[in-house]
Amino acid sequence: MAPENKLDKSKMVVVEGSYAVAHAAKVCRPNVISAYPITPQTHIVEDLSQFMADGEIPNCEYINVESEFSALSALVGSSAAGARCYSATTSQGLELMHEVLFNISGMRLPVVMTIANRAVSAPISIWNDHQDAISQRDTGWLQLYAENIQEVSDMTAQAYKISEDKDILMPSMTCMDGFILSHVYEPVVLLEQDLTDEFLPTYEPEYVLDPKNPMSFGAFADPNYYTEFRYMQEQAMQRALKKIEDVANEFYDVYGRYYGGLIDEYRTDDADIIIMAMGSIVGTIKDVIDKLRDRNVKVGLLKVRSFRPFPVEAIKNVVKDAKVVVVLDKNISLGLNEGALFTETKSSLYNTDIRVPVVGYMVGHGGRDIKFDTIEKIVAEAEDVIKTGIKIESQFTDVKEELL
Amino acid sequence: MKSLLAPGHRGCAGCCDAMAAKFALMGAGEDCIVVNPTGCLEVMTTPFPETAWDVPWIHSLFENAAAVGSGIEAALKALGKADKAKVLVMGGDGATLDIGMRSISGAFERGHNLTYVCIDNEAYMNTGVQRSGATPYNASTTTSPSGKVSFGNPRPKKNMPAIMVAHGAPYVTTTSIGYPKDMINKVKKATEIEGPTYVHSHAPCTTGWGFDTSKTVEVAKMAVQTGLWPLYEVEDGEVTKVRKLGKNIKPVEEYLKMQRRFKHLFTMEGGEAEIAKIQAIADKNIEEFGL
Numbered sequence: 001m002a003p004e005n006k007l008d009k010s011k012m013v014v015v016e017g018s019y020a021v022a023h024a025a026k027v028c029r030p031n032v033i034s035a036y037p038i039t040p041q042t043h044i045v046e047d048l049s050q051f052m053a054d055g056e057i058p059n060c061e062y063i064n065v066e067s068e069f070s071a072l073s074a075l076v077g078s079s080a081a082g083a084r085c086y087s088a089t090t091s092q093g094l095e096l097m098h099e100v101l102f103n104i105s106g107m108r109l110p111v112v113m114t115i116a117n118r119a120v121s122a123p124i125s126i127w128n129d130h131q132d133a134i135s136q137r138d139t140g141w142l143q144l145y146a147e148n149i150q151e152v153s154d155m156t157a158q159a160y161k162i163s164e165d166k167d168i169l170m171p172s173m174t175c176m177d178g179f180i181l182s183h184v185y186e187p188v189v190l191l192e193q194d195l196t197d198e199f200l201p202t203y204e205p206e207y208v209l210d211p212k213n214p215m216s217f218g219a220f221a222d223p224n225y226y227t228e229f230r231y232m233q234e235q236a237m238q239r240a241l242k243k244i245e246d247v248a249n250e251f252y253d254v255y256g257r258y259y260g261g262l263i264d265e266y267r268t269d270d271a272d273i274i275i276m277a278m279g280s281i282v283g284t285i286k287d288v289i290d291k292l293r294d295r296n297v298k299v300g301l302l303k304v305r306s307f308r309p310f311p312v313e314a315i316k317n318v319v320k321d322a323k324v325v326v327v328l329d330k331n332i333s334l335g336l337n338e339g340a341l342f343t344e345t346k347s348s349l350y351n352t353d354i355r356v357p358v359v360g361y362m363v364g365h366g367g368r369d370i371k372f373d374t375i376e377k378i379v380a381e382a383e384d385v386i387k388t389g390i391k392i393e394s395q396f397t398d399v400k401e402e403l404l
Numbered sequence: 405m406k407s408l409l410a411p412g413h414r415g416c417a418g419c420c421d422a423m424a425a426k427f428a429l430m431g432a433g434e435d436c437i438v439v440n441p442t443g444c445l446e447v448m449t450t451p452f453p454e455t456a457w458d459v460p461w462i463h464s465l466f467e468n469a470a471a472v473g474s475g476i477e478a479a480l481k482a483l484g485k486a487d488k489a490k491v492l493v494m495g496g497d498g499a500t501l502d503i504g505m506r507s508i509s510g511a512f513e514r515g516h517n518l519t520y521v522c523i524d525n526e527a528y529m530n531t532g533v534q535r536s537g538a539t540p541y542n543a544s545t546t547t548s549p550s551g552k553v554s555f556g557n558p559r560p561k562k563n564m565p566a567i568m569v570a571h572g573a574p575y576v577t578t579t580s581i582g583y584p585k586d587m588i589n590k591v592k593k594a595t596e597i598e599g600p601t602y603v604h605s606h607a608p609c610t611t612g613w614g615f616d617t618s619k620t621v622e623v624a625k626m627a628v629q630t631g632l633w634p635l636y637e638v639e640d641g642e643v644t645k646v647r648k649l650g651k652n653i654k655p656v657e658e659y660l661k662m663q664r665r666f667k668h669l670f671t672m673e674g675g676e677a678e679i680a681k682i683q684a685i686a687d688k689n690i691e692e693f694g695l
Contacts, residue, residue: 031482032475061478065471066510073468073507077439077475080462083482085475103464209460209476211435211489217462219450 003249006256007150012187017149017176018043020188021088021114024156026051027196028112031083031203034063034074038093039126040178041116045088068093072100072111079109080217082210084160084203087111090178091118091132098136104171105140105233107218110163110203111171112156113141117279117330118178119366127367128178129330130279134307134340140233142172142240143308145278150188151259152176154251157191157200161247164203168243170236177280179367189257199254237309244306262311264303265318267293271300272323273382276315276345278304281328281363281370288375299379304341312348319349323386325358326378328370332362338394357385360394374398405430405588413456414448418617420607420624421445421496423581424523428494428603431591432519434459436490437476441469441499444530445523460489467503469493470511470520477516490595491518497538498528501562512571512600519594519601522564525609533612537562540632541685542678543665545612550668555678560685568602569638575601577637582606582624586635586647606633614664626659631686634693649695656683 015023022044025033033052035045052062065071068089075085089097094115104111115133119125133143144159146152152174159172176182207215221229245261252258266286268274275285282303292299302318302325304311319325329339336343342360349358361378364370374397384391408429415422421444429436438461440446446463449456464472473493480486495504500522508520527545528534535548541560544550548557568576575597579587587605594601608615608623615623627633628647635647657679660666669675689695 032478034475034478059482059484061482063474063478064514065474066506066513070468070471070474070507070510073464073471074475074478076464076468077462077472077477078479078482079475081437081476081479081483083475083479099465100468107464209437209462209489211437211460214458214460216450216455216457216460218464219452219455220447220463221452225452 003252003258005258008189008256011189013190014185014187015190016043016183016185017152017181018183019047020149020153020190021156021176022047022051024153024191025086025114026057027191027193028086028157028160028200029084030057030060030086032061032063032075032078033086034065034071034078035087035089036065036068036071036093038068038090040118040182041088041090041093041114043182044114044116068096069100072097072104075111076100076103076107076109079104079111080107080209082205082208085111086113088114088116090116091120094132094136095120098139101136101139101141103218106229108169109171110160110169112159112163113171113173114152114156115173115175116178116182117175125366128180129365129367130175131331133173133175134331137308137340140170141308142170142306143175144172144306145175145304146181147259147280147282147303149181149184149186150257152181153188153191154255154257154259157196158247158251161200161250162240162243165243166206168236168240170233170240175279180280195254199251241309241311260303260305262306263314263318264305266301266303268300268302268318271298272386273297273299273326273379274302274319274322275299275326275328275379276302276304276341277328278307278341279330281330284370284372285375288372288379292376292379297379307341310344310348315345315348316352316354319356320354322356324382325356326382327358327360328363329360330364332365342394357390359385359390359392362394362396368398406434408434408458409449410456410458414451415444416611416617418610418620420525420581420609420620421448421523423620424521424605424607425494427581427584427587428492428521428591429459431588432490432492432595435488436492436595438462439469439473439476439491439493441495441504442466442530443496443499445494445496447530466499468507469495469499469504470508473518473520474511474514474516477518492595493518493520495520495522497522497524497526498536501537501564509571512568512573516600517598519591519603521591521603521605523605523607525607525612526561527612529609529612538564541682542669544668545665550672555672556665556668565602565604565638569641572641573602574599575637575639577602578604578606578633578635580606580624580628580633580635582621582628583635590637612665615662619662623662626654626662629654630656630659631690631695632656632659634689634695636693643693646693646695653690653695656686
């Protein structure tokens with residue numbers, strides 16, 4: 001049974017999502033912050049810059065780099081030199097970092113970065129979907145998706161604790177929906193410095209660039225060695241499955257707040273229809289579920305918090321008794337006509353005796369609103385799947401035919 | 405002076421990179437952290453699980469060494485270890501003049517306390533002698549080959565030291581592996597100056613340029629003696645020191661004929677006029693720096 005979330009309302013303040021995240025990064029006591037401004041991540045780096053200007057982050061250097069490529073490259077050096085490192089980006093910026101993402105995970109550097117998820121161009125769009133982070137899914141970063149501002153703020157401290165664990169040493173992306181979370185003002189409890197100090201120990205790396213004990217980082221590996229590096233990365237990812245759960249519980253013990261570990265569930269116990277999704281859309285889905293439950297539609301939600309590592313067992317456990325699973329994706333793998341969460345959910349179930357039909361919908365590209373009506377329509381179609389089987393396996397929603 | 409680059413690396417006989425790295429480390433001393441972008445030097449010194457480096461060393465990518473160096477410098481500052489180690493970035497001409505240009509420009513504009521050493525062997529030697537922005541006029545490479553209608557690389561070298569001077573670096577210098585003492589002293593000076601400093605070392609490559617493995621130093625010296633590679637120092641934007649050649653200036657022809665990459669200039673029709681154009685480049689240097 002999931003712990004009950006104890007939000008202390010007396011500690012709540014109304015702040016912008018970006019501010020809550022910047023504040024969270026601050027109380028995690030980073031030593032080096034390196035970032036390049038890009039909408040809608042900008043407010044995070046502006047708030048951090050102001051903290052620096054006000055002398056509020058001790059023992060920290062802020063590098064105003066000339067590109068996202070260098071933002072992450074600088075953190076390769078900083079992290080290898082023993083610093084706790086932070087960055088934030090989105091969309092084109094994240095795509096520009098692509099090569100360095102592999103580099104950081106390959107060198108097992110526990111960098112934490114907030115992604116204010118945004119669509120990728122062309123056509124250029126500054127609004128939210130998940131295509132940017134999903135495009136980086138194979139780079140060896142943990143990817144955690146947050147439902148609301150409180151969660152993404154708290155996830156920052158959790159991510160450091162997971163990434164810096166000696167058994168893991170893999171970098172983390174904490175993903176928040178651009179604008180929908182980054183630019184919204186909501187009541188939140190900002191991460192407390194004293195509790196964070198208790199929760200998150202000082203980063204003490206075992207391997208550091210130090211003239212007193214010279215080591216070579218990022219050596220060249222021929223075919224006799226390369227495979228084993230990749231294998232060890234995957235082993236660390238698999239260990240992270242348990243670590244993410246453990247850290248969510250440890251976070252609850254210190255702060256009294258809980259959002260699920262790898263996944264979270266909402267009214268799934270007796271659900272015939274299970275909707276799966278990631279990010280802020282799950283809030284909307286919960287409201288629709290409440291409405292439909294009043295009409296005796298047995299529908300529940302499986303919120304995926306961890307997309308990497310992918311929580312295969314946790315998903316299997318939740319969906320095994322359902323009559324249909326509906327996966328909503330704010331991304332598409334072009335050429336497969338499917339979103340990534342849908343593909344991977346199906347893949348998780350194939351070689352099992354769970355024979356639940358799974359259908360996928362691609363929703364909310366480039367910031368298009370996902371409305372109650374759309375989700376209700378999707379649930380109605382899912383009811384048909386229970387009766388008549390799958391007619392359309394995966395499809396776009398709300399396409400404006402008149403524009404085609 | 406202790407060598408901080410161990411013998412037994414996998415460089416070619418007569419390798420310019422091995423010499424450059426060894427001299428640069430002699431100048432920087434053992435309390436340094438080396439950042440090394442992709443290239444011959446990286447590949448030949450660190451075949452896992454071996455390493456030739458007796459100092460902490462990191463390779464990340466081809467185009468980001470200066471940014472990685474920036475990060476190390478920032479971390480040392482933040483962790484209160486700035487006096488414990490110097491940051492020494494060592495990259496080839498491709499990693500410096502071409503693909504790494506933005507990263508270097510950013511690091512120097514931000515004023516990080518690091519020394520960047522460019523080991524310039526005038527082409528992409530690690531991948532088989534393709535032209536770079538540092539390839540000189542008329543050199544034949546595999547992507548700027550001489551042919552029936554071509555004398556090779558159609559453009560002169562990019563003037564990287566001038567670009568670094570324009571960044572306002574407190575110290576920019578040229579050197580050559582043909583003059584070890586010059587290089588060691590300049591790297592030492594560069595690492596002792598606060599701020600971003602730049603050392604551009606000319607480094608003839610026996611494989612890519614086509615000369616006998618015993619001639620690396622000789623070819624390097626000839627580049628200097630012809631005026632094609634002037635050795636000078638620039639401090640706070642002013643030229644403060646120049647290695648004078650006096651009456652010993654050699655014609656460029658002597659330098660060109662030592663190397664296979666210029667062989668076509670001596671066999672093709674019109675080659676003589678092309679050699680004259682190269683002589684003009686040297687003459688301009690001689691005049692500009694008062695060699």
